[in-house]
Amino acid sequence: MPQSRDRLPKTHVIRRTIAALREAGFEAEADLSTETRSTAEVEADRIARQQDRVEALESKADRRAAAAGAAWNRERAAVEALPEGGEPIKVGHHSEARHRRAIERAHASTRAAVAAENAAxxxxxxxxxxxxxxxxxxxxxxxxxRIEKLGADIRRLERQIVDDTYDPERGYRPATEEEKARRARSAAPRLGELRDQLAYWEGVRAEHIATGKATNHSRETIKPGDAVRIRGHWRRVVRANAKTVSVETGYSWTDKAPYHEITDHRSAGGDAA
Structure with a gap:
């Protein structure tokens, strides 16, 4: 199944596949496991595979560059074999066939060299x-x-566990404890996977902040009137919201950006650009 490495089974797809196979007369069974590797293991493996791919592609690029160099050498030799000075073909002369073959070899070698250069x-x-x-x-x-998305996915699943239940006769009603427990059991594998991923990427984010690669601003550090650098541009802060900062645009409206997009900050009393 595409995109199934290190992911929970796509049970809805598997169920439909089994049903279709059985309907077509085949015997089909499923033995599914919800055990997955930790995000740290998955990412380490991903990085290793990507490094292997990079090395393979670099080797291929080197081979094609060498082939292109050889093709240009053959092209140069074929061109140099032509009569000097662009001498025209002497129609009817004994050299006509040889001359035409030399021109065709030169053209063919040039096309081959250009193709090899493009491939390289x-x-x-x-x-x-x-x-x-x-x-x-x-x-x-x-x-x-990614951290923002994972957090949103976790919150959505948690809401689904306690959401009201639709009753065809009475409409929406509060979910019973039994329904909540059943939903919690169903959502547990996915929630566990998402929380493990969130913990891993929050660790990466913490390292970015500790090493100075990322800032860690919030409404506690950003105030109206401050200047912030977002996507390479300095903007004056209008409001510091819970998750975003509103900045001037030079027009009648403001723009919003999440705090993690702030790459530099100067307080209102500082030397702002």
Missing amino acids: GEAAARAATAARTTGARYSVQTVAN
């Missing part, structure tokens, strides 16, 4: 992209956004 460039670009992947995954902005 593509391989180098793929290797460079792969080398940046892990860094992008662990960037300050990406980690902070």
Whole structure:
């Protein structure tokens, strides 16, 4: 099943698949496990696999670069074999066939060299992209956004456990303790997975803050009138909200940004840009 590595079983997909197989006359059974590796183990394995991929792509790029160099050498030799000075083909002369073959070899070698150069460039670009992947995954902005999403997912699941139940006859009613317990058991594997992921990425975020890669601003440190740097631009603070900061735009409206997007800060009494 696509995207199933280190994830809980997609039971709804598996159930539909089994039903379809049985309907088609096949015997199908499922033996599912909800045990997953810790996020730390998953991420370490992911980084190792990505490093192997980078090394493989870099080796491929080196091979294609060498092939392109050899192709250009053949192209140069083929061009140098042509008559000097762009001598025209002597139609009917005994040299005509040899001359035409030399031109075709030169054209073919040029096309091959250009194709080899393009292939080498593509391989180098793929290797460079792969080398940046892990860094992008662990960037300050990406980690902070991931923490926000994981927290939202956890809160949504927790709300679903205690949400009201819809009764076709009476409409919505408070869920019974038995219903809540059943929902909690059903949601437990996913909640455990999400909480483990959240703890891991919060550790990464804490390291970013400790090493100075990330700031740790909130409404306690940001006040109206302060200047903050967001996405490379300095903005004057209008309001410090619970999770976001409202800043001037130079127009009649304000923009909002989460606190983790603030990369620099100057108090209202400081030397603000």
